[in-house]
Amino acid sequence: MTAIDSNEVRQMFCAVSRRMIDMEPYLTEIDNRVGDGDHGIGMKIGFLQVEKVLSAGRYDTVNQVFREIGYTLLKVMGGASGVLFGTMFVSGLVGMEEKKQFTMEDFACLFQKSAEALTRRGKAGIGDKTMMDALIPAAGAMKEALDLPLEEGFQKVAKAAEAGMEYTKECVAAFGRARYYKDKAKGFQDAGATSVYLIFQTMADWIVG
Numbered sequence: 001m002t003a004i005d006s007n008e009v010r011q012m013f014c015a016v017s018r019r020m021i022d023m024e025p026y027l028t029e030i031d032n033r034v035g036d037g038d039h040g041i042g043m044k045i046g047f048l049q050v051e052k053v054l055s056a057g058r059y060d061t062v063n064q065v066f067r068e069i070g071y072t073l074l075k076v077m078g079g080a081s082g083v084l085f086g087t088m089f090v091s092g093l094v095g096m097e098e099k100k101q102f103t104m105e106d107f108a109c110l111f112q113k114s115a116e117a118l119t120r121r122g123k124a125g126i127g128d129k130t131m132m133d134a135l136i137p138a139a140g141a142m143k144e145a146l147d148l149p150l151e152e153g154f155q156k157v158a159k160a161a162e163a164g165m166e167y168t169k170e171c172v173a174a175f176g177r178a179r180y181y182k183d184k185a186k187g188f189q190d191a192g193a194t195s196v197y198l199i200f201q202t203m204a205d206w207i208v209g
């Protein structure tokens, strides 16, 4: 397929929510190693509410679905990552016209802008061992995939996010709690980057069907 409508995006993010909820123990374990162990619970709280709201919701445009996800995460998650993951979903919408369907180009535009907004806000770049190590390459892969069907495109996006997540194992954290671990964090992947990977992998899985 080359485009996905608002109801499909709603269903896709119900699947993403379920995945994030189910991965709570895994994310907790990862954040326990190099953080303070609350990332899994935070994401679970956020996506339980996203799942609830999206299950009952009807949306005219894809933008509305993203707005709903982002503001729900901002509202219920709290903490640093509530702001970061909320921002990931809403900040790319600024200045974008309302669309009933999204193409690869729309996703590329949205996540490119949100990666830029998050960089401005959190000041983290590639190699700082954060979610940005997965998000920046994933957004880049979308731009490379403009001419591909969504199935193929999102598989490349998920692969790019996965490689970014793997790369965080080599990095020393510059932000968040993990920075106190310094070299001890080497060999362990970042929790936020893992969440970004899981989000894009589940989007790819849903699209491929």
Ligand code: ADP
Pocket: 031, 035, 036, 037, 038, 039, 040, 042, 079, 080, 081, 082, 084, 118, 121, 122, 123, 124, 129, 130, 131, 132, 175, 176, 177, 190, 191, 192, 193
């Ligand atoms: P907290 O750090 O408040 O305990 P979480 O554990 O939920 O919050 O989230 C931690 C994740 O947030 C990290 O794994 C990292 O990916 C991400 N993160 C932390 N600080 C930043 C930042 N300045 N910019 C981007 N991402 C960040």
Ligand code: MG
Pocket: 031, 035, 036, 037, 038, 039, 177
């Ligand atoms: Mg934490």
Ligand code: MG
Pocket: 036, 038, 079
């Ligand atoms: Mg914390």
